[in-house]
Amino acid sequence: MRTLAIIVLFGLVMAVLPVFGPTDFTLSFLTLMLLFAYLGQGWNILGGYGGQFSFGNTVFFGAGLYATVIVQVQFGLGPWLGLAAAILAGALVGLFIGWVSFRYGLRGSYFALVTLAFAEVFRIVANSVAITGAGAGLQVPLDPAPANLQFVGRESFYWIILALTVASLLLVWQMERSRFGAYLIAIRDDEDAARALGVDIFRTKLKAIVLVGALTGLGGAFYAQMFLYVDPHIAFGVAVSVEVLLVSIVGGMGTIFGPLLGAAALHLISEVARETMGNTPGLNLALYGALLVVMVTFLPKGLFGLATVSAGRLFKFRRS
Amino acid sequence: MLDPILLWSGLINGLLQGSIYALVALGLTLIYGVLHIINFAHGSLLMLAMYGVFLLFTNFGIDPYAALPILVIGMFALGYGLQRVLIGRASHGRDENILLVTLGISIVIENLALFFFQGDTRTIDVPYAFDSIEIAGVFVAIPRLIAFGAALLIAALLWLMIQRSDVGRAIRAVAKEKQGARLVGINVDHIYAVSYGIGIACLGAAACLLMPTYLVYPTVGHAFVLIAFTVVVLGGMGSFPGALLGGLLIGLCESFGGLFLGESFGQIGIFLVFIAVLLFRPSGLLGSRV
Amino acid sequence: MKKPTRSGNTRISRRSLVKGSASLAALTALGGFPQVLRAQGAAVKVGVLHPVTGAIAFAGTQARIGAEMAIEEINKAGGIKSLGGAMIEPVFGDTQGKPEIAATEVDRMANEGIVALIGSFASSNTLATTQAAAKHGIPCIVDVAVSDKIVGRGLDNVFRFSPGFGKCSEDALNNLVKINTAAGGIAKTVTIIHEDSLFGSGLAGLLNKRLPDFGFEVIETIAHATPTRDFGNVVTKLRAAKPDLIVPANYYNEYVLLARTMLQQRVEAKAVYSVLGGAASNYRFVKEHPKAAQYIMDCNHWADPRKDGTKALRAKVEATGKFFTYEIPMNYDCLHLCADALERAASADRAAVKSALAATNWKGMIMPYQAVEFDETGQNIHALPVNTQIIGDDIEIIFPEDLATAEAVYPMPARG
Known part of the structure; x- marks a missing residue:
């Protein structure tokens, strides 16, 4: 119940923020941060709760991104159908990759590497076939109107991505308390024991990856609506795969607020690094990398680990 | 349909390119076999070694082949230090933390390189860069032939060292049974660092063999690291002969994929083979621990 | 100060x-x-946004150098006179080569009060920046980005200084035909080798469609990925097919590898004629690989070498140990163009600068354009690429004639 209260409070506070007239930069910054918190939550469900590390989540992101754009550009349909197509595309790609790799019992680094390889295969295919616009990519015509799901103001996408993030938090909160969630955690902790207890390993993992695919695909769809352009590199490059696992692990994987904390921390760090080293290219990102290593060294369980530890200490201190 | 000369060329170029992939993968497979970690800093450390070769050549006129011992020793020391001081400590024995630390290291190295070298592509112009011999109608650059021979030699030396030397025995012991090795008095942290060091030293050698015909820029490692993962899995994680065989096979796969499916789309062959191996023979072709 | x-x-x-x-x-x-x-107090802030980190950091860094040098000059000469000698204060940004970062950077710069924005090299990033800047009414001077989708999207804040993709390929083709006809039509067959993203693929498509109209036969079109680690087989194909013309369209690294492999395997052709070739108009390539670079032709952006401004800028760039690549003069010009607009607007108001840009008729550029004038889509109607050739240790303009600094060496002699 406390968790639910925090989620609702977070949602409300963030939702009224635009009323206080933040700059467009603040809104864009927060929108990107929330988007990666949301995408990170996708990684967290499978990687953090289910113990199945993916190095290729961009494959779902890209599938959603392409689906939205293709529906609009190649079929002349609206963005709302594009959103549905993105969810479907992400889920289908999840089903396909999940079915193939879990059927053959891939785990650990083998599963991680197979997702990476699938992302590459998708990138190469997207780069070669006509429907994706091949290497040249596809562009959605610029026509800002709510009906086109294009907005000039930064607030609209901020609220949309915030809603997605809050929804993903609620989803994970619900999942933690569900049988499905318990199965996932059991698989992460000891797959053989879970099987002995009668958990259908294959089905549970498959459900999880399809869910992740759909969520991440939807994230890709909104990315498409924000920037209106897709090419194979944006859709299936390694950048998104790396960032979603970074935010989850840094924040604390397998925890409900991990990806959000991680995204906030990483985006703040990169902003601080830019502010301090801004005009010397390279140094800011080097500082970012160094801070990442430092953070792992001193916070082995992620930021959420820190938060719970200190909360625990505080509690103890008060009692004594 | 294809000209026989093209098939012949595909074979030769595939093997030559494959030997380079094998060299990069040898270190990665050792690190995986012993430490059980996927080293995400591998590509950026290769890049670092290549800049090393470049600097030695341009500042001191040291030929890349003469620089080989310097690079191998230097990279070993760097690798040993990194594992001992940074990776080992920061990881707290958690896989996901090792991933983050190696990722963090690679971000730091790549961006420092960007800072110092400005994203520029650098090459060295050795007098023998354009020497080539014709083998039945296909021209082969001499430096690439040297790299091929050296890759075979280095793989053999590594294998001998692991099989025959005391260090090798200790490494094998740690790879198989960490706790047991510790009980019989092996310093596991030291052996971890030695293994990581040797793995990185291989990159020093690879850099020396690559630079006469290749180029270096801050993100050059990306071009090799994914291929190296593929090679390691194909050969069997932790196996030197596997990495060699895997490297050559991936080289051939890329070469013939390019010929039959086009240079661009043909890249897909590598990853399809990769996926197939993961699914049907995850232990790899010669899969056994070091 | x-x-x-x-x-x-x-x-x-x-x-x-x-x-x-x-x-x-x-x-x-x-x-x-x-x-x-x-x-x-009255400094005018101008955004300079390029990919200075990430995979295309090199081009972005060069572009920034050009902008910096122009700003230094403008300020030294007394700033914007109609604004009481206001200095131009650059606000630098880094797209990292990613559209989402690029768009956020625009919002940050808008917040810092920029009046105009210069950038952002890559087409995919420029699409995002121009769109983000539209909300703030910030006029964008597009430096290099070639995609023709950047102009004509109905955004009135986009002003592209450089020629787009269609213009480049059309000119490349026409110039090639002229050079070949002048030499007696000696070349008939062509092999195109291109990288497989927006610029290479698009170009190859256009060339494939149009070359046969001029009597050329395209033997083969080879697409390759970026990065490509080995061109052994591609060059063996070239040796077997023996095309008269080899047309590469790729980025610097692959270009260098390809050129070196061609030399290794002793490929001879009537010409190597590249379009927007990554290395063919790059002094680093000429200096480091004189033999592999010799006689290569290119159709690309290039500063007019006869202008004093070009000579001075080149000397200044080379004095800092950098190579004089086309990104530098183009951004140098873009900043001067921006200063011209500010001067005429006599205001640091975005809308005023936008109107001033739309009414531009400026001739102060060191690029070989007749003038800068924007059509209703925001495209500079005088922008054009020129033909260069590497002759000796320099890059000479060989076409069009009125700009030429040297005669084309065509067909190219054996380089063995």
Whole structure:
């Protein structure tokens, strides 16, 4: 119940923020941060709760991104159908990759590497076939109107991505308390024991990856609506795969607020690094990398680990 | 349909390119076999070694082949230090933390390189860069032939060292049974660092063999690291002969994929083979621990 | 500039308040102090946004150098005179080569109060930046990005200084035909080798469609990925097919590898004619691989070497140990163009600068354009690429004739 209260409070506070007239930069910054918190939550469900590390989540992101754009550009349909197509595309790609790799019992680094390889295969295919616009990519015509799901103001996408993030938090909160969630955690902790207890390993993992695919695909769809352009590199490059696992692990994987904390921390760090080293290219990102290593060294369980530890200490201190 | 000369060329170029992939993968497979970690800093450390070769050549006129011992020793020391001081400590024995630390290291190295070298592509112009011999109608650059021979030699030396030397025995012991090795008095942290060091030293050698015909820029490692993962899995994680065989096979796969499916789309062959191996023979072709 | 001001301030603070205000009044009467104040207070902020980290960091860094040098010059010459000698103050940004970062950077720069934006090299990033800037009414001067989708999207804040993709390929083709006809039509067959993203694929498509109209036969079109690690087989194909013309369209690294492999395997052709070739118009390539680079032709952006501005800029760039690549003069020109617009607008208001840009008729550029004038889509109607050839240790313009600094060496002699 406390968790639910925090989620609702977070949602409300963030939702009224635009009323206080933040700059467009603040809104864009927060929108990107929330988007990666949301995408990170996708990684967290499978990687953090289910113990199945993916190095290729961009494959779902890209599938959603392409689906939205293709529906609009190649079929002349609206963005709302594009959103549905993105969810479907992400889920289908999840089903396909999940079915193939879990059927053959891939785990650990083998599963991680197979997702990476699938992302590459998708990138190469997207780069070669006509429907994706091949290497040249596809562009959605610029026509800002709510009906086109294009907005000039930064607030609209901020609220949309915030809603997605809050929804993903609620989803994970619900999942933690569900049988499905318990199965996932059991698989992460000891797959053989879970099987002995009668958990259908294959089905549970498959459900999880399809869910992740759909969520991440939807994230890709909104990315498409924000920037209106897709090419194979944006859709299936390694950048998104790396960032979603970074935010989850840094924040604390397998925890409900991990990806959000991680995204906030990483985006703040990169902003601080830019502010301090801004005009010397390279140094800011080097500082970012160094801070990442430092953070792992001193916070082995992620930021959420820190938060719970200190909360625990505080509690103890008060009692004594 | 294809000209026989093209098939012949595909074979030769595939093997030559494959030997380079094998060299990069040898270190990665050792690190995986012993430490059980996927080293995400591998590509950026290769890049670092290549800049090393470049600097030695341009500042001191040291030929890349003469620089080989310097690079191998230097990279070993760097690798040993990194594992001992940074990776080992920061990881707290958690896989996901090792991933983050190696990722963090690679971000730091790549961006420092960007800072110092400005994203520029650098090459060295050795007098023998354009020497080539014709083998039945296909021209082969001499430096690439040297790299091929050296890759075979280095793989053999590594294998001998692991099989025959005391260090090798200790490494094998740690790879198989960490706790047991510790009980019989092996310093596991030291052996971890030695293994990581040797793995990185291989990159020093690879850099020396690559630079006469290749180029270096801050993100050059990306071009090799994914291929190296593929090679390691194909050969069997932790196996030197596997990495060699895997490297050559991936080289051939890329070469013939390019010929039959086009240079661009043909890249897909590598990853399809990769996926197939993961699914049907995850232990790899010669899969056994070091 | 900074030091004297600071020591002046401390001197004032040391004095007693009464004495201080009296001396301040005296200074004001002398008229020296307020001028400094005015010049500092009214600086005009201009955004300079390029990919200075990430995979295309090299081009972005070069572009920034060009912009910096122009700003330094403009400020040294007294800033924007119609604004009382206001200095141009650059606000630098880094797209990292990612559209989402690029768009966020625009919002940050808007927040810092930029009046205009220069950038952002890559087409995919420029699409995002121009769109983000539209909301703030910030006029964007597009430096290099070639995609023709950048203009004509109905955004009135986009002004592309450089030629787009269609213009480049059309000119490349026409110039090739002219050069070949002048030499007696010696070349008939062509092999195209291109990288597989927007620029290479698009170009190859256009060339494939149009080359047969001019009597050329395209033997083969080879697409390759970026990065490509080995061109052994591609070059063996070239040896077997023996095309008269080899047309590469790829980025610097692959270009260098390809050129070196061609030399290794002793490929001979009538010409190597590249379009927007990554290395063919790059002094680093000429200097480091003179043999592999010799006689390569390119159709690309290139500064007019006869102009004093070009000579001065090139000397200045080379004095810092950098290579004079086309990104530098193009961004240098873009900044001067921006200064021209500010001068005419006589205002640091975004809308005023936008209108001034739309009404531009400027001839101060060092690129070989007749002028800069924008059509209703925001495209500079005079922008064009030129043909260069590497001859000896320099890059010469060989076409069009009125700009040429050397005769084309065509067909190219054996380089063995």
